[in-house]
Amino acid sequence: QVQLEQSGVEVKRPGASVKVSCKASAYTFTNYFITWVRQAPGQGLEWMGWISPYNGHINYSQNFQGRVTMTTDTSASTAYMELRSLKSDDTAMYYCARLRNGWVIDSWGQGTLVTVSS
Amino acid sequence: DVQMTQSPSSLSASVGDRVTITCRASQGISNYLAWYQQKPGKVPTVLIYDASTLQSGVPSRFSGSGSGTDFTLTISSLQPEDVATYYCQKYNSAPLTFGPGTKVDIK
Numbered sequence: 001q002v003q004l005e006q007s008g009v010e011v012k013r014p015g016a017s018v019k020v021s022c023k024a025s026a027y028t029f030t031n032y033f034i035t036w037v038r039q040a041p042g043q044g045l046e047w048m049g050w051i052s053p054y055n056g057h058i059n060y061s062q063n064f065q066g067r068v069t070m071t072t073d074t075s076a077s078t079a080y081m082e083l084r085s086l087k088s089d090d091t092a093m094y095y096c097a098r099l100r101n102g103w104v105i106d107s108w109g110q111g112t113l114v115t116v117s118s
Numbered sequence: 119d120v121q122m123t124q125s126p127s128s129l130s131a132s133v134g135d136r137v138t139i140t141c142r143a144s145q146g147i148s149n150y151l152a153w154y155q156q157k158p159g160k161v162p163t164v165l166i167y168d169a170s171t172l173q174s175g176v177p178s179r180f181s182g183s184g185s186g187t188d189f190t191l192t193i194s195s196l197q198p199e200d201v202a203t204y205y206c207q208k209y210n211s212a213p214l215t216f217g218p219g220t221k222v223d224i225k
């Protein structure tokens with residue numbers, strides 16, 4: 001079945017950057033958009049943006065514009081999300097997910113916990 | 119941007135009760151609405167899409183309705199395994215905004 005395997009826990013200092021990876025398997029990577037969603041501890045879901053592995057088309061949430069970069073490596077069926085200038089309130093679980101036709105999320109990665117602390 | 123609100127923010131109901139959660143969009147989004155369930159400590163999963171289409175494998179006690187700006191998720195007979203937070207999400211266009219969530223537990 002569809003799997004999205006994310007990289008492991010990250011601990012970063014304020015001002016640093018983090019890059020989370022998301023390796024897809026059991027489907028044709030270029031046929032589906034990848035989206036990123038984050039969830040701060042005890043809080044709700046926040047959409048960060050999406051990327052098309054087929055043509056690189058990107059749409060970032062205004063909340064992250066200028067601080068986030070989403071990329072893909074189609075040869076490795078892997079998506080990446082880099083967040084820069086980290087602050088303590090960027091501490092969250094970061095999920096990659098697959099968007100099927102109509103932009104519904106039908107598969108999620110297991111999440112990557114990013115902690116920002118001095 | 120379209121804002122999504124949900125009510126109530128939390129509820130407590132008895133096993134077997136009918137539970138209704140409301141989601142409202144600040145502008146019309148046709149039927150481009152999904153409902154997700156997130157059980158404690160778990161990854162979200164989709165329950166309903168296109169406002170009223172049940173995702174394959176989801177129990178039939180879950181149903182969705184609505185169009186435009188007002189939507190509902192109904193659990194016809196609450197079960198212990200339904201303890202979770204439920205989120206609506208619009209997907210007519212970016213940003214794919216989520217509602218703030220409704221936490222459901224058992225009385």
